[in-house]
Amino acid sequence: MAGILQGLSYFIRTxxxxxxxxxxxxxxxxxxxxxxxxxxxxxxSDLVIVNTCAVRAKAEEKLxxxxxxxxxxxxxxxxxVGVVGCVAQVQKAALWEKKRLVHFILGPGHYDLIPxxxxxxxxxxxxxxxxxxxxxxxxxGRVLHSNPWSAFITIMEGCDNFCSYCVVPFARGRExxxxxxxxxxxxxxxxRRGVREVQLLGQNVNSYRDPxxxxxxxxxxxxxxxxxxxxxxxxxxxxxxxxxxxxALTMARNRKVCxxxxxxxxxxxxxxxxxxxxxYGRREYxxxxxxxxxxxxxxSLSADIIVGFxxxxxxxxxxxxxxxxxxxxxxxxxxxxxxxxxxxxxxxxDGVPLDVKRQRLVAVQSxxxxxxxxxxxxxxxxxxxxxxxxxxxxxxxxxxxxxxGNQVVNFSSEAEPEGPFVRVxxxxxxxxxxxxERSGPDPAGPIST
Ligand code: 5AD
Ligand code: SF4
Numbered sequence: 001m002a003g004i005l006q007g008l009s010y011f012i013r014t015x016x017x018x019x020x021x022x023x024x025x026x027x028x029x030x031x032x033x034x035x036x037x038x039x040x041x042x043x044x045s046d047l048v049i050v051n052t053c054a055v056r057a058k059a060e061e062k063l064x065x066x067x068x069x070x071x072x073x074x075x076x077x078x079x080x081v082g083v084v085g086c087v088a089q090v091q092k093a094a095l096w097e098k099k100r101l102v103h104f105i106l107g108p109g110h111y112d113l114i115p116x117x118x119x120x121x122x123x124x125x126x127x128x129x130x131x132x133x134x135x136x137x138x139x140x141g142r143v144l145h146s147n148p149w150s151a152f153i154t155i156m157e158g159c160d161n162f163c164s165y166c167v168v169p170f171a172r173g174r175e176x177x178x179x180x181x182x183x184x185x186x187x188x189x190x191x192r193r194g195v196r197e198v199q200l201l202g203q204n205v206n207s208y209r210d211p212x213x214x215x216x217x218x219x220x221x222x223x224x225x226x227x228x229x230x231x232x233x234x235x236x237x238x239x240x241x242x243x244x245x246x247x248a249l250t251m252a253r254n255r256k257v258c259x260x261x262x263x264x265x266x267x268x269x270x271x272x273x274x275x276x277x278x279x280y281g282r283r284e285y286x287x288x289x290x291x292x293x294x295x296x297x298x299x300s301l302s303a304d305i306i307v308g309f310x311x312x313x314x315x316x317x318x319x320x321x322x323x324x325x326x327x328x329x330x331x332x333x334x335x336x337x338x339x340x341x342x343x344x345x346x347x348x349x350d351g352v353p354l355d356v357k358r359q360r361l362v363a364v365q366s367x368x369x370x371x372x373x374x375x376x377x378x379x380x381x382x383x384x385x386x387x388x389x390x391x392x393x394x395x396x397x398x399x400x401x402x403x404x405g406n407q408v409v410n411f412s413s414e415a416e417p418e419g420p421f422v423r424v425x426x427x428x429x430x431x432x433x434x435x436x437e438r439s440g441p442d443p444a445g446p447i448s449t
Contacts, residue, residue: 080118108171166343205238262302
């Protein structure tokens with residue numbers, strides 16, 4: 001049956017987080033269900049969709065430079081351009097003043113409108129950015145997962161926390177939870193098609209409440225772990241304030257839940273955490289880390305760090321460095337603070353000069369680099385289970401994957417791996433990845449490191 005977009009070619013550019021990646025996979029699924037096909041070049045596409053990120057100023061700037069290049073690439077052609085996602089939601093019609101080439105602007109939650117907007121291609125421009133407190137299920141259909149063995153599953157969207165630096169509650173709206181039966185149906189279907197790893201996504205998965213049954217996140221995790229075929233389960237993001245012991249216990253009890261957790265601390269200073277309105281202090285955070293490590297000694301932890309929050313003193317910044325030394329994260333994502341629209345902290349003077357922010361970022365990153373080199377050395381000679389992600393850029397016989405602890409593992413193998421999981425003996429390492437060679441038979445069943 002021919003769809004309403006038969007013959008149309010599309011190109012999607014995605015900025016930002018895994019949730020945006022997942023939204024783009026769904027948009028691609030919707031378009032292809034209507035007969036459209038993916039173009040390999042912008043110059044050859046009839047439709048360009050830009051899925052945007054508003055979390056930091058830099059991400060938003062990247063959008064404007066992308067649109068600047070796009071105007072040149074599409075000159076003289078009748079390309080339809082849509083901007084969707086968080087910047088669309090926050091900027092609304094102001095985007096048109098900046099970039100005339102944009103035809104439609106859709107906030108998160110309105111992507112099911114895309115096929116008809118594209119089919120009608122009306123003269124007037126379209127803007128839809130209303131927000132709801134209720135979950136809006138996607139139309140049933142394909143999601144074009146980029147990895148055949150691993151899939152993102154959105155379980156909730158939005159945030160009620162209003163950390164003082166953050167635009168997300170304004171971009172993604174208030175918390176909305178997806179019914180558990182829809183989540184489980186989607187995962188069952190993915191498992192049937194060969195997916196072995198799922199990553200449950202939400203701005204704050206800890207606050208998950210099944211809108212139909214009242215079930216909590218640990219319950220959902222248990223239900224996912226009970227599904228045949230699923231071997232590895234990850235989830236993000238967990239807010240440290242609401243990360244409770246029952247979730248740590250559920251993780252420890254279920255061997256399918258990867259020994260890995262992203263627990264963004266943001267700062268090591270109590271005073272800064274207070275000004276950020278994070279709702280926990282340094283001690284509480286460290287207590288949670290201790291509980292996790294008592295229960296799962298091998299767990300690898302990661303975090304986000306913001307440097308240069310308004311008024312951050314040298315001593316407060318030092319507290320962050322000391323926390324990094326104490327926790328020894330497997331990985332961190334570190335950022336310079338930037339004021340964001342609607343966020344409470346943006347009403348205060350930015351305070352910390354740019355060069356100080358830069359120096360602090362370098363200090364955080366070089367400390368963390370040393371920690372990672374050291375941690376990675378402890379893996380030398382060990383054999384890890386790795387979920388393959390495909391060929392690596394390093395040439396023939398080189399492949400890439402991730403370990404249970406979410407480390408990037410590059411490995412050599414004579415034959416292209418057939419299955420999702422392989423065993424790799426680690427032979428060398430750098431600060432950001434491990435290297436090794438395929439070793440022994442591929443694992444068949446449940447996984448251990
Ligand atoms: N400035 C810098 N970093 C920010 N983040 C969120 N808002 C800002 C901001 N205004 C970071 C936080 C968050 C991650 C997704 O982005 O560390 O956890
Ligand atoms: Fe932003 Fe805080 Fe919500 Fe995370 S928890 S999305 S940092 S407001």
